[in-house]
Amino acid sequence: MSGSINIGLLGLGTVGSGVVRILEQNGTAIAQKLGQPLRIKRILVRDLKRHRQVAVDPSLLTADPEAILDDPEIPIVVEVMGGTGAAREYILQAFSRGKNVVTANKDLLALYGKELFDAAAVHGVDLLFEASVGGGIPIIHPLKECLAGNRIRQVMGIVNGTTNYILTKMSREKRDFANVLHEAITLGYAEADPAADIEGDDAARKMAILASIAFSTRITYPDVYREGISRITVDDINYAADLGYAIKLLGLAREDSEGIEVRVHPALVPLNHPLAAVSDVFNAIFVEGDAVGETMFYGRGAGSLPTASAVVGDIMEAARNIAHRTSGRIACTCFYDKPIKPMGATITRYYLRLIVVDRPGVLASIAGVFGDREVGLASVIQERMLGELAELVLITHRVREQNLQDALQMLADLPVVKEIACILRVEGGETR
Amino acid sequence: MSGSINIGLLGLGTVGSGVVRILEQNGTAIAQKLGQPLRIKRILVRDLKRHRQVAVDPSLLTADPEAILDDPEIPIVVEVMGGTGAAREYILQAFSRGKNVVTANKDLLALYGKELFDAAAVHGVDLLFEASVGGGIPIIHPLKECLAGNRIRQVMGIVNGTTNYILTKMSREKRDFANVLHEAITLGYAEADPAADIEGDDAARKMAILASIAFSTRITYPDVYREGISRITVDDINYAADLGYAIKLLGLAREDSEGIEVRVHPALVPLNHPLAAVSDVFNAIFVEGDAVGETMFYGRGAGSLPTASAVVGDIMEAARNIAHRTSGRIACTCFYDKPIKPMGATITRYYLRLIVVDRPGVLASIAGVFGDREVGLASVIQERMLGELAELVLITHRVREQNLQDALQMLADLPVVKEIACILRVEGGETR
Known part of the structure; x- marks a missing residue:
């Protein structure tokens, strides 16, 4: 077995802690699969003294991004700090120094995807982002590779766990939106400021990413129409059920001869549709292709270990590409410029x-x-x-x-x- | 765009025709994604004169396997002829001549997997087999790559469409097994000799393949315990429903400290489990990993275009590996030798x-x-x-x-x- 591959982690929050845990727990099997072990060399944090969700050797922690970005022995940078400011800068710097990047950052990709993919291509490095949509659910790779022979007709997703939890609770317990939301915030299932989830912004970012891959054309966050779930009442949920439907916050991306439509809004879904049974915090992405027909990918769309599962899968992919000298192997596939339908x-x-x-x-x-x-x-x-x-x-x-x-x-x-x-x-x- | 990549097709039945159709329909987009077009150069058939499900240039057809296996301009051989005789020989010959192989042949992999993967490794070529389990559903790549950071706890699959169709019909229409089977044969949903489906043999082959990947140890078809569905009665389906369960033909693969268990048999599945809602000819594979938690992959498990969708995805993967000179990039991962539980x-x-x-x-x-x-x-x-x-x-x-x-x-x-x-x-x- 050859020497280890070093990883620099930008961030040690929920997802970063999960990455550390998986590499600890399953490091041996991962090394067997890759032919070489993965090793976290440095971790960028804001506060060196803060209590961590996971035990790490304090000497790994640094508050200086250059300790990772300027270290020639680190070929893979894992960006799990979030946000569109410093994260974007660090990723661009990592590229310019020939490093591959794995990210879970949907906000960044949905706004600056083109800039980032272009930069990765210029430097011949990987930008991998399986964790940015659907948490641990494999969807980016399947869509980009396994289903690449298809003309995709539509992608329909339940891609926000918080709103799915709220709608499931409203439906099962006949409680109104404000009441369930309050409980969700108390239990930590919703953010203290829940707007990004309940207004559909989070789902819209994920749909921009999925639609870009599905239709090989760049869709950004502002292209996505969105409506949230705050006006849904228990009455509507009951009437829908009587008519044979569940109410879900759906992300939709479709193509027809007039162009691409991408939208996020609550919708009635027939109870016999596979998406109707996706409950609680679970996510699912339903993909229809001209050859494959209907497929669906289901699982936990958030959380420390599920999201880190996708990040680690991508780290392994980046490591394989380094070993085979094929970094940048599957680049951006947005080679069309299709119109957005009003x-x-x-x-x-x-x-x-x-x-x-x-x-x-x-x-x-x-x-x-x-x-x-x-x-x-x-x-x-x-x-x-x-x-x-x-x-x-x-x-x-x-x-x-x-x-x-x-x-x-x-x-x-x-x-x-x-x-x-x-x-x-x-x-x-x-x-x- | 560089020159085209040539493909030799072994077989032009249901799946082979689907591959021809997809490359015709979506060839332009596929070429964009790969940076070069795919081209079917020769097709091996038994009878040159037989009427075909798809229109092909007759000059492509050959009855001589050497016309493909001995053509140095064909780097990718697609085996969609089935069986474990000639198919096995041709694949081994293709490897020995440095060709990559894409196959949908579960029978072959479930019996001769080790021999085939070893041979591919010796010659540094790809053996890709996404289509061998779950038809068009991406499951092999997700399990082998996206979820590679996980210790897999269990795989539960509805991996045979014929039996799922029969059980769904029995359940919905309260008709007995023999009656529904007869109809399924008449409609072409079941083979004239349905034993391989209804006795669980087909599902067992697929579970051998999935278990080998999930647990990184070689499981072959004879290792899989199996029971079929012919003794299920409508009474049992009704009693199960009263108790809150659906009856499904399940494939199960689990690991614990005593070893690996892989089995295929009808089972009661709670109605609130995602697999319970998988109806008709649809397949689904439920995977539980220590990091990702519960995931499920759903879609059409058979049929010309769905299965060909997976084959074309693999052809594109093989083509990328050729372009980057990384054929054999992800080899067999059965590096453990775990005991089978009695x-x-x-x-x-x-x-x-x-x-x-x-x-x-x-x-x-x-x-x-x-x-x-x-x-x-x-x-x-x-x-x-x-x-x-x-x-x-x-x-x-x-x-x-x-x-x-x-x-x-x-x-x-x-x-x-x-x-x-x-x-x-x-x-x-x-x-x-």
Whole structure:
């Protein structure tokens, strides 16, 4: 067995601690698989004195990035510090010094992916990022390599564990959003500032990364349409269940002749769709290709050891490439420049909940508005009476988003329509 | 873009036709991804005149294997002819002439894996086999690379589409095994000779391959214990459903301090387990690792284009390795030699259905036998009367298989026990 391969770790938080733990626990088998052991040579931390989640030799810790970036004996830098400031700088510096980089940083990739991949290519080094989407779930490599013979039709993902946990709890325990969110924060399942999760920003970053690979064109975070889950009510979850659907925060990426659409929003998913059964903090990415048909990748989308599992897989890949002198072997595959479809041009079905005056002829005038805008109604259910008002739940046929928005605008102007209480897309059925 | 990479196809049946189709449909994008196009140079067929599932230039067809094996311009041989005779010879010859091989041949790998991988290593070439398990589902690469940092605890798979289709139909339509099998053969979902599927042989071959990778030790087909599904009745499916379980043909591979167990048999799986929802011809492989936790890979486990999707992914991998001069990059990882656990030493829960004489004291004597052999009973349900007889459904606690078998032997000798009508394992719960 030849000498060890040195790793410099940037960050020793949740994911970094997991990497240290895996290399300790499974280091022997990993060395057997690689033909040489992996060794963490230095770890960049902000505070040398802080208590750590994992026991490490204090002499490994450094507060000076140059101790890693300037060490010619470290060919692999693992960036698990997060953020888009220093992390970006350090990665670019690592590249310029011929080092390979493994990162879990979705924020960075979803914004600066092109810059980073271009820099890696210039220096002929690896930029590996399996951990950036779906935590420990293998999805980047399968999509980029195993499924590379396919034209990908769509990627649908439950890629945020916090929101999936909240929606699962709301659905099982019939508790409202604010109540479950509060509990999730208390239990540590949601951040104290939960906006990035519940507004869909985190999921949007992951979808930008997945869509870029799936369609071989650069999609960045601002390209992704997003809506969060804060307006979902238990009533909507119940009505959806009655109609045979679960409500999930879905990431969607599709391609058709008009371009690429990438969006994150809550959606009704048929209960018989594999994504509907993905509960609690679990993530799953459903990929449809022209050859492979429907596939799904399921597992824990976050957490110290699951995310570190993906990081270690990538470190091993980088180590193999170093041993075979093929660093930079699979570079960026965004060789197309495809247009992004405006949201108004997307086509899907909608679930609508309206509060209307309960009076003869009301349904006819509502149906008339939809008809005017060519919005077909698949089902209309009067759910319950609210004094003089009635609650209507409608599911549309497939319709262009712009037509639906126009119809809703006209509905809002009808005196008999008191409130458009909920608008949700229905996904996971036929797409053509 | 540099010159094309030539491929020799051994076989033009279901999978071979799929490979031709994918390279036709998606050849341009594939060439972009690789930096050079793939080109099928020759195709070995038995009968040059036979009608083909796909249109190919007749000049590509040959009945002479040497036209491929002896062509120095063909660096990648794709073996999709099946069988363990000529296929094995051709692959060994291809290796000896420095060619890389992509195969979908599970029968061959599950029997002659060691010989083939050793030969590939000697000649420094690739032997890639993503298509051998789970059709188009990426599972070999994820297990071998993305999850390589994990100690794998267990692999549980629904890896045979025919039996999953039959069990799904029996469960949904309450039709008996023979009836559904007959229909499946008529519709082409099952082979005219369905033994390899319904007796679990096909699943056992796939589990031998998965277990070898998961535990880094060579498991061959004869090492795998197997039971088929032909004795499953609709009654058992109904009782299982009442108790909260689905019946699936499961492949299981586990490691503990006593060694490796690999087995294929029908089993009760809790309805809230991700595998329980895998229906029809779909396959799924559930992998549990010490770092990643629970993951699952889902998709079509057979069929022309799905299987060809995996083959084309492997061809692209072989082509990249040729371009980078790193063929043989990831060799066999069976570097341990772990013992196979005898079935008697395996531990699980059991579902039992007994036909007994309906008389006071009968239950006590049955319970006594189980108690003698230290078989704990989790639940005992008297399901229905059959004249003077009663049907008992029991679920045991976790018990060593040998103890259960001993108890069943003693039960069979009790005059009040008329029949041990069904014995099924219960899996997918706690394993420790």
